[in-house]
Amino acid sequence: MIGKHLLSMDDLTAEDITKILDTAESLRQVTDRPIKKLPTLRGRTVCNLFYEPSTRTRISFELAAKRLSADVINFSADAKSSVSKGESFKDTAWTLEAMGVDAIIVRHGSSGAPHQLANWVEAHVINAGDGAHEHPTQALLDLFSIREHFKDLEGLKVGIVGDIVHSRVARSNVKGLVTMGADVTLVGPPTLIPPQAAGWGVDVSYDLDSVLDDLDVCYLLRVQKERQNEQLFPSTREYAALWGLDSTRMATMKPDALVMHPGPMNRGVEIAADVSESPRSIVLDQVANGLAVRMSLLYLMLGGPNAVLSAHPGPFAREGAPA
């Protein structure tokens, strides 16, 4: 059962994930219609509460909610200590609660902020990325995108390459992929892979070339340029040479293997420009699928007891159904 909140991929079983992805598949048809809207969440209010700048995630959630006819509020702020300036996170939460917001989609630089929020409000809370903790909807859209190509996630070999230590995308993807039975290898310099990652049910490699030809999916993570100041690797040039995916390296991959990236990309660092635009790259599919997956999640979480999906007649025949 999909719970009240989605704070972490730990909240979802394999069955839940499958249900979300299946529902997303049905909902994606809406995108192809002349009128790209369902009345399912009419009268419901969804708030995007973003304490970090974000383009794709916020727009994706906003569009997903609007396609389901929810009212959407966007609230963006800089995360800073309320003691030094501004309204506190808790007061903002209580304000939204008092206004009767049904769901809060939260992005925050502090790991665990969505957990704290869920303790303060009655509304549904969806984690849209918290610190270096998790970004569950990114993992769901990635699983969806992989499933489109490989049908079954069980036994797939997925390499996640780059800055695992600071990556919420990596944590959520590891959990999601492991839950779905994929074989995950984390690849990168030792400074960017937590020493404890061995306990996550994954393999760890410091050598991209030694694992690349075995992968079905090569998932590249963004390398933050500012990390270079922390002496985690000598230079972006050296990083690109050892762990970046260029066309020469890509040529060693299996013919049907995919290249993925959560964006935004640092072309020339973790991914070469021609690789990002190659047919193997499904980066734009990921973005498009994000919309369907987020619609699915909002639908399943907010759609109420009457919103249980069946294959037929499907959600689209239920346009008159109460929200």
Add this chain to the structure above:
Amino acid sequence: MSLVLKGGRVVDPASQRDEVADVVIDEGRIAEIGKDLKGDDTLDATGAVVAPGFVDMHTHVREPGREDEETIASASAAAAKGGYTAICTMPNTDPVADSASVVETVWALGREAGLVQVVPAGALSKNLEGLKMADIGEMARSAARVRLFTDDGRGVQDALFARRTMEYLLAFDGIYAEHCEVDALAADGQMHEGELSAKLGLRGIPAEAEELMAARDVALAKLTGCRLHLLHISTAGTVDIVRRAKAEGLRVTAEATPHHFTLTDAALESYDPMAKVNPPLRDDTHREAVIEGLADGTIDAIATDHAPHAQEEKDQELMFCPPGMLGLETALALTVTELVHTGRITLSRAIELLSTTPARLLGLEGQGALEVGGVANLCVFDPAAEWTVDPAAFSSKSRNTPFAGRAVKGKVLHAFFIGRQTVRDGELVIGELV
């Protein structure tokens, strides 16, 4: 007016006394200890323990500067209710206690509150910056007679500054007390570095951030001959470092807090700001090592690191909320529940850790012992009494405890400070001089 405490188990590690006896308090002093004693008044202590009042080596009182969080008076009240008769106040106030005038103010406010002996610690460096020496000699020679010096809240990063300060302290028989933390390794850390921090995506503070500085300071204590006290030690490595230093005969002592022997980093799993503290709650291996150190004599004192914070400060995102938790009103119960009832240490050892040794280390006369003719600083507690921690009932002005709702055993019934009853049946009283 004399008072006899009837039939309690009198436990005084200083005199190796552990027997059921009566204690007579008269004119602020312990007049007699023995069987079938009489006084003008009687307080039944049957089934309870009569112990020297506890001495906390590590209390943040927040005055001057953050009187909304705690004052010397409210900390004194919280301490009295916790069975304490002396608290050593940390210098990270605003202004910092780095001069004679500030430590004398704290000392005088403590006397005014009159519930416990307030013993100010002084800063090692001006404004806790680790750059220039604080007015160490003036504080030592002030009315507050400062003996323990620390930059607690931060470790001294510069080894040369640490060495020079240790050398200088020799002139005053001062204690160099270190908050062991190498900033470069601990920077921006929110919790103990381990399996859980990696999973939660929280930046970790490795055990080594504490151990490196502990090892450096032990080496410098050996070099200089200065007395070294390691504050709130939390890791297996630090316990080992202290154990080896003691075996070598160095003048090195250490304290540990109730939260470090009670909780682990698992308390952060829900991102509970109440569980954020520095040094962080460690994993079970470290917790066990701390308990072992308390049991085998490596660790000398249980200290609270009582750190009051306003609700609005703790009610923030984990990365913004300040570290620290209250301790004075739960220390005895956690010691009794976690260490004594579990058979890890004896009741006598518990009292040694809470009272005898810290009083001796701080050089406090009339504290930490029950002797005929001595000052009547003592407490009476029921080690079997069960209660539930309720922050609303605290005398502290703050409420930040991770122990709210926790069922514990061991309750302070009465406390006497220089013969005046400060706590009766667990409630604060402004007593008459007995």
